[in-house]
Amino acid sequence: LLPLGRLILEGRGAIAAWDLHALLAAVDRARISVRAPFRLFHDLMAEDWIAREVKREFCRGLLACPPEARRLKQRAEALHASIHADPERVLPYPMMWLELIRLDLRRWLPGLQRHAVRALVEDIGEPLRDVLAEFFLRPDRDPQGADAVTQGTLDLVRHHAEELGPDDVRSLLRKAIKRGSAIVRQAAYRVGAERFGSVFARPALRDNARVIRDWANKLLMRDTVKPGRKANLRRRSSPSQDE
Structure with a gap:
C-alpha cells in the first residue's frame, strides 16, 4: 500500500495533514483488510518524505487537539463552501475528501x-x-x-x-x-x-x-x-x- 499511497499523495502536490486523513479513509473504505489502515498509518509515520510537522498536524488533528483539529475542520468547511459555490469543482476532488466533510476520520476509525x-x-x-x-x-x-x-x-x-x-x-x-x-x-x-x-x-x-x-x-x-x-x-x- 505504501508505494501507491506515496504516488497518490505526491501527485497532489505539497502533502498536508488533510491528505493523510483522506488516504487512510480511502484504504478503510476499500475493505482490503481490517488492519490495512493501521499498517499504512505506521508505514507513513516511518517515512522521511513526509514532513515531521505534517505528521504532527495529522496525529494531533486525529486526536482532536486544538488548533490542529480546528484547522482540519476549516479545511473541510472551505472545501464544502467551494463545491456549494460551483458544483463543477467537485470533479477534481477524491471521493474520500467529500466523505470526510460529513464524517471525520476520528469517528470513522476510533x-x-x-x-x-x-x-x-x-x-x-x-x-x-x-x-x-x-x-x-x-x-x-x-x-x-x-x-x-x-x-x-x-x-x-x-x-x-x-x-x-x-x-x-x-x-x-x-x-x-x-x-x-x-x-x-x-x-x-x-x-x-x-x-x-x-x-x-x-x-x-x-x-x-x-x-x-x-x-x-x-x-x-x-x-x-x-x-x-x-x-x-x-x-x-x-x-x-x-x-
Missing part, C-alpha cells in the same frame, strides 16, 4: 487514535512525559475514542518503562485500574503483570468485569503450578535406569 498517541513520541519526537500528561485518561464524549487514547498511553508506558522508572509506571497503572473502563483496566493489568509479575494482576480477580476476572484467573493459574508437582512431572517423564 482505534487509530491509539496509534497516533504512540506516534507522537516514537515517530514525531514529542517528550514522553508531556504526551502522557496530555492524553492519559483524557475524557471524551466518545467512549471508544477515550479508551483508544488511553490504550495508546499505556502502550507508551509499556515500551518506555525503563525511562519512566518503576514508581511512575506503578502509579500510572494503578490510576488506570482505578479510573479506567474495563478495556483500560485489563490493558493496565497486562502491562503490570508483564513488568512486575503475575502478582500485580491478583486484584483483578475481584474486578467488576467478568472478562477481567476470567483473564486474571487463567494468568494466575498458569503461574502457580507447585514446585513439587513440577518435580514429580520431571521424574515421571525421565527414563528409568533399567531401560
Whole structure:
C-alpha cells in the first residue's frame, strides 16, 4: 500500500495533514483488510518524505487537539463552501475528501487514535512525559475514542518503562485500574503483570468485569503450578535406569 499511497499523495502536490486523513479513509473504505489502515498509518509515520510537522498536524488533528483539529475542520468547511459555490469543482476532488466533510476520520476509525498517541513520541519526537500528561485518561464524549487514547498511553508506558522508572509506571497503572473502563483496566493489568509479575494482576480477580476476572484467573493459574508437582512431572517423564 505504501508505494501507491506515496504516488497518490505526491501527485497532489505539497502533502498536508488533510491528505493523510483522506488516504487512510480511502484504504478503510476499500475493505482490503481490517488492519490495512493501521499498517499504512505506521508505514507513513516511518517515512522521511513526509514532513515531521505534517505528521504532527495529522496525529494531533486525529486526536482532536486544538488548533490542529480546528484547522482540519476549516479545511473541510472551505472545501464544502467551494463545491456549494460551483458544483463543477467537485470533479477534481477524491471521493474520500467529500466523505470526510460529513464524517471525520476520528469517528470513522476510533482505534487509530491509539496509534497516533504512540506516534507522537516514537515517530514525531514529542517528550514522553508531556504526551502522557496530555492524553492519559483524557475524557471524551466518545467512549471508544477515550479508551483508544488511553490504550495508546499505556502502550507508551509499556515500551518506555525503563525511562519512566518503576514508581511512575506503578502509579500510572494503578490510576488506570482505578479510573479506567474495563478495556483500560485489563490493558493496565497486562502491562503490570508483564513488568512486575503475575502478582500485580491478583486484584483483578475481584474486578467488576467478568472478562477481567476470567483473564486474571487463567494468568494466575498458569503461574502457580507447585514446585513439587513440577518435580514429580520431571521424574515421571525421565527414563528409568533399567531401560
